[in-house]
Amino acid sequence: MNYKHLHYFYHVARLGSVSLASKRLHLSPQTISGQIQLFEACLGTPLFAKSGRGLQLTESGRMVLGYAEAIFSMGAELEEAVRASPCQGKPLEFRVGVADAVPKTIACRLIEPATQLPGPVRIVCREWKLELLLAELALHRIDLVIADAPIPSAVSIRAFNHRLGGSGISFFAAPALHDLCKQPFPACLDGAPMLMPAEDSAVGQRLRQWLQSLSLTPRIVGECDDSALAKEFGRRGLGIFIGPTVLEQDIENQFGARALGATSEVAEEFFAISVERRITHPCVTAITASARNELFARTARDRRSRRPGT
Secondary structure, three states: HHHHHHHHHHHHHHHHHHHHHHHHHHOHHHHHHHHHHHHHHHOOOOOOEEEEEEEEHHHHHHHHHHHHHHHHHHHHHHHHHHHHHOOOOOOEEEEEEEEEEOHHHHHHHHHHHHHOOOOOOEEEEEOOOOOOOOHHHHHHOOOOEOOOOOOOOOOOOOOEEEEEEEEEEEEEEOHEEEEEEOOOOHHHHOOOOEEEEEEHHHHHHHHHHHHHHOOOOOEEEEEEEHHHHHHHHHHHHEEEEEEHHHHHHHHHHHOOOEEEEEEEEEEEHHHHHHHHOOOOOHHHHHHHHHHHHHHHHOOOOOOOOOOOOO
């Protein structure tokens, strides 16, 4: 089999037309069409049928695409494995995408172990919407995506979820606002000013459901896509804000805030998403091991409701 023909077929099948594939591959449409015809002759079966202005896979084409995806996914793993063993003295480049819903403090703590490998590492970080990062991952422009949710069912890419762990959430307030919350937690949230995560975020949806189940109606003074911005507003006393319970002490120290209470019923989960089924990249190995064995492995402590000042 000529794997160059398989490569051309793969791009035409994924993009749905020869013209789009020609732009992606920087080849003429005539060249790609000719190579596809040779590939079909080699296999002895048509792989595409015309559908309007585009192309539709035949039953044989769909079967071949499944094999092609597996072959090129394995090729990507090979490339990553080779790139993960650089020549002596050359820094290992690690390209990581962080979904914008992931708290910055968590992202930093997750990525930090990759900076502590024996050899030099050059980290390139990108922050974006999860769907856009997954598209970059599919094109092998980044090595790993750190997200607060697994791959959405509507996204069709060949990648794998590696669960890193989860944490309940804690509620924080600047000292002056903390002292105004006279009722025990969580009743103190009712009517209190609150900075909410975005409504379309996973934790935002779970938090709203939890508040509703307890008949609590905080006064929403802001809604932030960026959790770091919410914490900064919270530090200035604008409203109560949330953060992962595993980082409660860090958040109190960093933002000068005080925890009102915590709940494990609203959990934030974090995933490493890669094209590797078996993790071989040393940076990804370090991240997953540290997350599972250290960051999210702390024994959950029984927490009692706390009144301000206690």
